Amino acid sequence: MKHLLFAAGILSATSAIAADKPELTVYTYDSFVSDWGPGPQVEQAFEATCGCDLNLVGVEDGAALLSRIRLEGENSDADIVLGLDTNLIAAAMETGLFAPHSISADYTLPIEWTDTTFLPYDWGYFAFVHNAETTVPSNFRDLAESDTKILIQDPRSSTPGLGLLMWVKAAYGDETPAIWEGLSDNIVTVTKGWSEAYGLFLEGEADMVLSYTTSPAYHLIAEEDASKAAALFDEGHYMQIEVAAKLKSTDQNALADQFLNFMVSDAFQSIIPTTNWMYPAVTPASGLPDGFDTLIAPEKSLYLPADEAAGAREEALSEWLGALSQ
Amino acid sequence: MAGRAQPVNPWPGISAAALVAALILGTLAAVALRAEATRGFGPADWSALRFTLSQAALSAGLSVALAIPVARALARRRFTGRRLLIALLGAPFILPVIVAILGLLQVFGRAGWVSDLLGLIGLPPVQIYGLHGVVLAHVFFNLPLATRLILQGWQEVPSERFRLAAQLRCEGFALFHLIEAPMLKRVVPGALAVIFAICLTSFAVALTLGGGPRATTIELAIYQAFTYDFDLGRAALLSGLQLVLTATAAFVALRLSRGDGFGSGLDRAIRRWDGTGRAARLGDGCWIVLAGAFLMLPLASVMISGLGGLMHLPIQVFQAALVSIVVAAASTALLLALALPMATAIATGRYGIVEITGILGLAASPLVIGTGLFILIRPMVDPTALALPVTATVNAVMALPFALRILVPAARQSVGRYGRLALSLDMGERAFFTRILLPRMRPQIGFAAGLTAALSMGDLGVIALFADAEIATLPLQLYRLMGAYQMQAAAGAALLLLILSMGAFWMFDRGGRWHAEA
Incomplete structure (x- = not known):
């Protein structure tokens, strides 16, 4: 067991190297953080502007993600949860763990979006x-x-x-x-x-x-x-509309808001279509990638x-x- | 009355069992204590219980019933490729569930090879989905394990017994009655209990092959309680139910499997003089060919699908493979540290509770262990930092039941045979362990270590609950590839996983073999 703890020590030491920068922890579903998902590009794009360390943590799927947040409750390490969908919003709201945001965007969703806690990022x-x-x-x-x-x-x-x-x-x-x-x-x-x-x-x-x-x-x-x-x-x-929200317990309030803003910007939205294979919630100025026009509407x-x-x-x-x- | 003196110190084994029990029950308690109001059991849970029990009982019964003639045939016959076949027998067991499902259905599915053949002669496709499909899949997974366990029973019969039987012209039913039946009586209950326990916790296989929500198992209900309802109390209750069922099955099996062994022999290689008739040879040949085809065809489909992707595997898959090798090595080491003392303690014949504890690892829902560990670890350390050690530990505990089934008979035999001699020589406990037990159990240790390494390599385990973006094991990476539509690369990764697992298995298993018996 000692050796395992030792190995664990090494592992955690490597992640602590960047400790001088503020760290923003985002819990999301596993396919988001995978090498073939949006995670790596999103991390690179955001870290290029935020002067921070973006720590993406993958938790199986949307439902398991919400369970994790409920399990951790008010002591959650997460600043932001990214990857709940509209069927989970009511249960997420009931936990009382999420904080409203003040971000507005010109959503290109087929419906009007009014929720001020959960921010849609793709659908x-x-x-x-x-x-x-x-x-x-x-x-x-x-x-x-x-x-x-x-x-x-x-x-x-x-x-x-x-x-x-x-x-x-x-x-x-x-x-x-x-x-x-x-x-x-x-x-x-x-x-x-x-x-x-x-x-x-x-x-x-x-x-x-x-x-x-x-x-x-x-x-x-x-x-x-x-x-x-x-x-x-x-x-x-x-x-299906996928949303993100900030946790009330975050100790990185400004950075979390910055990330939510980033999520509805072109930089984030243009990554989504060909990594998450969904429609962006705000169509980027460059439009949708070629091939999306062939899809049924x-x-x-x-x-x-x-x-x-x-x-x-x-x-x-x-x-x-x-x-x-x- | 105090038991007979034995040159064995049971305390390390008892401590190891206590650790395992603490892990399994402690995590369960952690989940239960964290629970708020629960809605308890509903009618749906009872029907899940009924389905779980019936499919597990059928699967265990059929796997073992089929394994007996297959193991007998393998014990009696020597042919080219026998060793390879026996090594490959381990393969179905170690495939990640999702890969095994795809492989099985490529053979037995509506559009599978068997259906294609039937189509050629104008017959409709196979109707695979249903209880029979669940049982078929579980037999696919567990027939090899049952065969290996029973084959080992055959090989532990001293060769002098077969020689004597041959000299006395004892063949056919008489041989079965005098040698094989008593051996089976000792081996079969344990094999049944282990396979019953594995099938009890089946989820994705049962659901997919069962064809729909009729095939809801307790494990699915646990998953639902965790993620869909977030009802931790119900998850803990259901998981407790699984543990009680398994412990009961294990208890009954251990009761039934009591019986004396065959005494000692001179460890000569086994030679058989019986079963030389044409009917016996034909029968054995049929069993070997049928079992071989049934197990190898789905594997062949996994290999064929994987070949294309294997050449173009992304670098991350190889990185994950390295991580998996480290995890597998760690869990194998941990397993041996737990299993060897436990097997030694059990061999004294006085600590049945240690043996039952060993089987519980199978019955514990990975989701409950994982979540429980998460709850326990989190106040102290960031759980994602411990992702790999936790995965290795849980894998070791899950492999423990198999390892014990493999190690215990050999340990028992050695203690029984040499215990008194060692005492009369005033041999210390340590000397007995290192000079007698370890060398005599080498083949079994190799087999158990190989199985654990392979299982740990192939099992997703609890890593999905803990992983962060940077660390992934090969099974997790495989799931991620599939989740990203990259089915071809995923098939390649599955083949790589199969090769690595089989390689690890082969290495340990062969390393432990010091005589020609595979």
């Missing part, structure tokens, strides 16, 4: 991704009647999975249980997270997988592969405001469980 539409050459249903009713096979994620362990529950709920309200019963024979399986489902889809296990309208942009831009498309559903697509944006989403969650989950557990 996307949930959608079913399929191989471009296959013809696919254009709404949930047609999907339920078709033989099309889909892969989805479990709402209890995955953000897109929960998004799908909200999508069906927002589109169909009281008819939701019937829709899920109709869909139950289309669902090949339900996975723990997005990666399993997407991996299985690429292996050909199903015709469509629950993902985002922006997923085909990855294949097009990063792999020069135009074979993937997102299915346009005529009842509208549910939106839903005519109708479905969205449940934070408090409604929180209220609908339990009911939607039990309807989903009821329909699929038979």
